[in-house]
Amino acid sequence: DAGVTQSPTHLIKTRGQHVTLRCSPISGHKSVSWYQQVLGQGPQFIFQYYEKEERGRGNFPDRFSARQFPNYSSELNVNALLLGDSALYLCASSRSRALYEQYFGPGTRLTVT
């Protein structure tokens, strides 16, 4: 079975622009979580979605939003990009809402110039 997939792999945007990142979970997994990983730091939790509803939100501004589709894939949207948004954005899926084992995708590397 395919693992978690994310697109695009790399992305370069300018300050003030908007970006949409995409994630497809492992088949049969209904929960998707998003994390931001700044260089040299561990991943930081942004959102969790389960059954198309937001189940958790980290300490990120309202410029960050997400949604989950009926096929359980997910999008992360970031508006009004700042230089500090440059990071690796990771998507993780798990079978249920309980996050015992999360399976991470390879991430999307976002660079804001």
Place this chain on the structure above:
Amino acid sequence: DAKTTQPPSMDCAEGRAANLPCNHSTISGNEYVYWYRQIHSQGPQYIIHGLKNNETNEMASLIITEDRKSSTLILPHATLRDTAVYYCIVRVGAGNTPLVFGKGTRLSVIA
């Protein structure tokens, strides 16, 4: 904030056991200890988790002290492919809370 303390880096000779320590002195009774690792340019990978008993799987062993204030992840025969950042995380066992990553331990396996 992360509830764990780990050394920033460690070296291990290939073929030897890698013992990665983690301090979690404020752990609560309903919190589990999880270990993930992140190989360069990849997403984190789940390794193992436990509550108070020692655990073993095909990847590693987890030894938790009796007072649960610290634990050790053991890779019995480290290979070059085990070079990665290893994260020790404590979280409520029901699993409805997100993972809170610290900076982890950068393990370098040396030939």
